[in-house]
Amino acid sequence: MRLNFVAALGSAALAIGLLSAIPVHAQDADAGKVTFKQKCSMCHNLTPGAHGIGPSLLGVVGSKAGTNDAAFHYSDALKNSGKTWDAASLDVYLTNPRADIPGVKMTFVGLPAATDRANVIAFLSTLKK
Numbered sequence: 001m002r003l004n005f006v007a008a009l010g011s012a013a014l015a016i017g018l019l020s021a022i023p024v025h026a027q028d029a030d031a032g033k034v035t036f037k038q039k040c041s042m043c044h045n046l047t048p049g050a051h052g053i054g055p056s057l058l059g060v061v062g063s064k065a066g067t068n069d070a071a072f073h074y075s076d077a078l079k080n081s082g083k084t085w086d087a088a089s090l091d092v093y094l095t096n097p098r099a100d101i102p103g104v105k106m107t108f109v110g111l112p113a114a115t116d117r118a119n120v121i122a123f124l125s126t127l128k129k
Contacts, residue, residue, distance in 0.1 A: 027118045027122035028122060029119070029123045029125070029126050030123075031119040032118075032121065032122045035119055035120050036120055039111065039116075044056065044057045049069065049070070049071050050071075051069050051072045054072075054106065055074070056068070056072070057069075057124060057127070058128075060085050061085055061087075061121070061125045062085065062086070063084070064083070065078050065079070065081045065082075065084065065101075066080075066081070075103055075105045076103070077101050077103030078101055078104050087121050087125070090124070091114075091117050091118070091121060094110055095111065095117065096110040
């Protein structure tokens with residue numbers, strides 16, 4: 001019985017050690033604001049109804065894809081994607097928009113760094129209409 005307990009304890013310690021090796025991507029809204037300004041602001045702004053090349057992203061988190069900026073003409077692919085923008089769906093989309101939703105108008109190739117995506121999503125999550 002004691003040997004089984006020791007073996008189980010050793011397995012648990014190994015599992016905890018392996019889990020701690022998985023990278024954790026911190027969510028830093030301030031860093032996300034900087035990344036947004038560097039990578040996103042040339043096409044997107046944060047002013048309601050005032051879009052540029054892309055739609056305003058004020059209040060985008062929690063909105064249905066293709067509906068956040070009523071004055072913007074979204075692609076049918078985006079409008080018909082069935083997505084609601086939450087952290088998980090934004091993470092996939094921002095990795096590679098055209099691969100996630102074929103037919104979108106967004107030409108941006110994506111944010112390859114998971115930390116950058118997490119930070120931008122954290123920043124966008126702070127913005128409410």
